[in-house]
Amino acid sequence: MLLRRRHACLLPLALPVAGAWGDDKAPLSIGWSDYPPFQFRNAAGPLQGMDVELLELMAQACGERLRWSRRPWARQIPDIAQGELDLMSSATHTPERLAFGDFTQAYRNERVALLGLVGAAQPPRRLADLKGRAVKVGMIRGVSFPQAVRRELDDPGLTGLLVPLHANDLTLSALRGRRVDYVIDDPATLLYRAAREPGEAVEVVLELAVSPVHVYVSRRTIERRPDLMQRLNAGLQRARQQPEWHRVLARYAAD
Structure with missing residues (x-):
């Protein structure tokens, strides 16, 4: 959605609550x-x-x-x-x-997508296309993705590209600051931040799962x-x- x-x-x-709660x-x-x-x-x-x-x-x-x-x-x-x-x-x-x-x-x-700055070169058609590239992919530390996405990210060729981000509000600054090239997240939250904070636009590069x-x-x-x-x-x-x-x-x- x-x-x-x-x-x-x-x-x-x-x-307001319908019905009273017990005091205990x-x-x-x-x-x-x-x-x-x-x-x-x-x-x-x-x-x-x-x-x-x-x-x-x-x-x-x-x-x-x-x-x-x-x-x-x-x-x-x-x-x-x-x-x-x-x-x-x-x-x-x-x-x-x-x-x-x-x-x-x-x-x-909840949607899961790969996001990046608008206009980035060579957008991947699938996550496996990132293997062998000199790119970094940010993800919020502690997040679990759907099984199909997790299975892809367990590929050693992708695992080495992953960069843990310690809080939800760091995804946008990491992208715009070029600390990562992409972020895996629910696009709703990142696009919302990008629309309200001055700076480069962000787009969904690849839909991964719902x-x-x-x-x-x-x-x-x-x-x-x-x-x-x-x-x-x-x-x-x-x-x-x-x-x-x-x-x-x-x-x-x-x-």
Whole structure:
């Protein structure tokens, strides 16, 4: 889905809830990072974005509260493993992650693409075309890609080209600063930044995959609350039936 940031709307973190919460039910801590249009905060403004709005609707539907905690994406997986976070949004299902948590049903799809500066010479028709070239490919540290993309990137001829970037907001500066030649990311966030920050234009060079993303739930949290996975999935099902769920998706959809 192509997303436009200008459709974003402010969303307070404390939203009205249908039904009362028990006094003994602590909020679920969930990580967020600067990843517009899915998760972001403007200066002096409330946290907003597609993930924030959709998952607040899920929480309301199952009688839970969310406490959003800002931290880099690469830190969120270790914090889930240690139980310092209960939940993580926008998570790709991988067998390795099942050791530390479990995944709800998918709540949206995410694109994966190779992006570069407009006008770059010899755009590849597939990732394998980059092998043997003197190029660097940036990727956000800690991110897991769909299996088909991971399989390609495991090729030794491509592995040596990869450059880990330590935060979501470094992709654009790395491209424009010529520290990398390409970036693998969801194009929605990088194109959004490029349209709003002065500098060279960015384009999608190669579409790689569309994959579902989930809420990732810490194994330690599940041990403490064995009913939580069932509650979250039931909440997702109820939230998807609400008109507001579809309004959120429509606000972020392409013209």
